Amino acid sequence: MTIFDDGWLDDQQALRGADPVLRRLAEAGARLRRETEAAEQPRLKLADIPRPRAVIAVGSEARFIRAMLEPVCPVPFVAWPHHGLPGWVGALDLVVAMASDGAEPGLIMSVAEATRRGSMSLVACPESSPVADHTSSRSTTLLPTTTADTLAAAIVVLDALHLAQLGPQVRPDLVADAMDLVAEECSAYRDLSENPAKDLALGLADAHPLVWGGSVLAARASRRVAEAFRAGTGRAALAADARELMPILDGAAPRDPFADPFTDVVPADRRPGLLILDDGDTDELIRAAHTGLLTVAERNDVRVNTIGHRGGSDVERYVTLLQTGMFAAVFLAVGLGRYHDI
Template identity: 50%
Template sequence: MGAWFDESRLDDPEVLATWDAVLRPLAESGARVRREMAGAAEVLPAAVAAALVGSRPRAVVAAGPDSRLLRAVLEPWCPVPFVAWPGAGLPGWVGSLDLVVVLAPEGSDHGSASAVSEAVRRGAQAVVACPPRSLVAEHAAGRWTTLFPMATGDQLASAVVMLEYLDQVQLGPRTDAEEVAGALDAVATSCSPHRDLAVNDAKMLAIALADTMPVVWGGSVLAARAARRVAESLRRATGTSAIAGVAENLLPVLEATRPRDVFDDPFADEGGERRPLLLVLDDGTEQELARAERDQLLQAASLRGIRTETVRCRDGLATEVARYASLVLHGRYAAAYLQCGLVQD
């Protein structure tokens, strides 16, 4: 049984109504950030005041499977040694001089619970974002533990709360939670199912992605992470390949593609072959290396007739996290519309 893409479904109110359970959580992304910040508001000032009174920690350890986003934000900026530890437990050297931060928005992850338990046992300062009644919260109880109560299970929202704390204790870059929420709201408005194809970038991107193998690239550290998250969403939406990586890993895929012949039949299925589509996530970073890699990928795509699409952040976003959130949500909307448009024969 095969599948084909029907773009008319993306403007059909009856079809879109059946996809409300997928599209509504995307639209509520900004609201979840605000809700989690409001829930942490009672704890945050006291936690910040206590941290600023003491000396700066020897090192910061982000533990648990959701630590990779914190690593992407903090590694280039954190003024003390920073380690991301996505596995269970903690590095052997962690002790009372160190700060352990844990994102556990669901609160049921055993690896996060193990890391928090180790932090408490060793007397390290621990800051944990998790539901107050959860497995992780039970293991986090201790004299040196600060718990930010989470309610939505949203990984990005919990990360924003933690990054806001690290910003205020001078261990992380500037984080403006309201700007992140506003950026998410702006994407939700521009990509709303109520906006038709002519003015909806996410719907147009979904049409471009149909029947292709997406190759997703982002230049900065956070844009590269956004590329991986978008590729993951596209794989889940279609059940087909979508890859993301650094330029040196993506170039061989583009260079191995058969050049498009102007005399090819545009309606032929080419034996079921899916040609790559290069999707560039542009967060406004103008690093020389990123520009060089982007130009290299675009040139390789042009030489082989590979289509290229670019997703850009809204102008005026001041923080890296807001730009990251904007790119990821845009990609997730496109994945949702791509899935919506697929029809099984």
């Protein structure tokens, strides 16, 4: 059985195995700046396109784009998860394709289909890629990408869509600053006493994480963070709505006050730990769900951890919650010895 060792969180030798993934997390802001600079001139073409009949998004982070655009987009918006395009898409519609991380065959098919139908297209992909081979149409705008960072590419696309008056204002420079701040606060070189991600890893050391985010964006971040916990630790981790998490919290076995969480826990007896991603959304239903989760957790003596951020734009808050959770997943894996062999 793997035992969590909190001493490894400040042990540079133990952290060395996780250096590649920690470095990639820390460089998120730099990648966003690179992608923004590369797209600076091509994006200007979006200012002159006519208002489309509808917007169809395909590829990586399409649902993130939908979460940002749906509340404000002046035309219907569809995040299309299938190969090809809906049968009704034509020359009056805008197809947004995000392929910064590769050329999946279905995505190539979608971009080629958009070109064949004469649709307006906005494509984020490397300039030398199979997807780019289908972007020669005059009605297509190519935003060149270089880092394979799907989130950075999506933020650049959002910025371009704002220029086309189809989405909210996004300041990539401020989003990159928010990413840099998380990287500084959650650095492997910052010790446990002042590192929110290491503290969170310690809080979930003996738990099955249950992750909740109330707003649309916080809920998306919760799913990504839960995926990172599962991949990094091999443990069950669930992101779900409050009504789905409450029965699990209510069914938690009573805590043994004499148990040592680092030596006495066996996987079958591991209790849930609640992680709340709070982006400060003041919607009445979201706050009620938040209060309900805290009440049930307290009643069942379930530990609650919170990642909170209430300043800045929606995207700034989103990346802060997401990146902090990603750092925590890595540190939890480090504490469990999954990145090293000591």
